[in-house]
Amino acid sequence: MSILTPDTKIYLAGHRGLVGSAIHRRLENDGFANVVTRTHTELDLKDQVAVRDFFEAERPEVVILAAAKVGGILANSEAPVDFLYDNLMIASNVTHASYQHDVKKLLNLGSSCIYPKFAPQPIPEDSLLTGALEPTNRAYAVAKIAAIELCDAYRQQHGADFISAMPTNLYGPGDNFDLRTSHVLPALLRKMHEAKVERRDAVEVWGSGTPRREFLFVDDLADAALFLLDNVSEPGPINVGTGEDITIRDLALLIADVVGFEGDLAFDASKPDGTPRKLLDVSRLRDLGWTASTGLREGIEATYAWYLNARGAQGARG
Ligand code: GDP
Secondary structure (H helix, E strand, O other), X not given: OOOOOOOOOEEEEOOOOHHHHHHHHHHHHOOOOOEEOOOOXXXXXXXXXXXXXXXXXXXXXXXXEOOOOOOOHHHHHHOHHHHHHHXXXXXXXXXXXXXXXXXXXXEEEOOHHHOOOOOOOOEOHHHOOOOOOOHHHHHHHHHHHHHHHHHHHHHHHHOOOEEEEEEOEEEOOOOOOOOOOOOHHHHHHHHHXXXXXXXXXXXXEEOOOOOEEOEEEHHHHHHHHHHHHHHOOOOOEEEEOOXXXXXXXXXXXXXXXXXXXXXXXXXXXXXXXXXXXXXXXOHHHHHHOOOOOOOHHHHHHHHHHHHHHHHHHHHHHO
């Protein structure tokens, strides 16, 4: 029987983030009428007592853990405490409260940076903990590995049905466009848009342009999340991606094309490249019956439309 019915009480942690807002939209569109959310100010997930009280009062049946301190390559290297401490606390408090309050299913969302820097490509799930991590986001990765371990430990020791999904680099509506903390795709969208508007000749692209990354449209992740909740009950991470990657240079060219920026790319070698390649092996999820449906150009176009709209709204508010 499906765990998700229209009445299932679902606690969606992190409903305002990129991932959480996509899952929220999807749950609303699908007619789930019993979705519980809390803003950061209403419930600090780092506060163990507050989390316990919240679970005691709300008693969710299903928990989707999409709350996390996240950021791009620079933010990760500048604020490792935030990425390690915050994420460890959030994962510990939410999994423990879920166990204590008999949550029937928990989906823990992580990220592909949990895998070793030099993992085989595409990266299979069983490469977890087989080698050293990429130093620029090690703090975040260690916290996310601990979250998977927590889910597996509750399953092993207490029979809890907690699962973990590891999406590849995500992008889409609701993305972070702050240039210091954002990931590459929204950063380049914004830079190219502004360069076009200001009629500048070149856009700065960090690093060498040679690293390869895989990008998943966040609405596809929302689709995968519901699929996993209904179809998967096993320990360990499950990769969610498209199965295809692209160099940063080609991504920049594609974004320039979507935005209509005709100037040059200026590669800034003083900025870090990060891990050389990050492509997930998605065969496990594919064998279970799920594949991503949004092409990269289509997803970038949708994200650009959302960005223009959000900028417009911001401008209108003054
Ligand atoms: P990562 O996947 O964890 O390395 O995180 P990012 O999305 O931040 O960076 C991916 C790659 O894009 C790295 O090689 C960055 O150096 C490169 N990149 C190029 N331009 C930018 C930019 O403007 N912002 C960010 N965040 N990355 C950029």
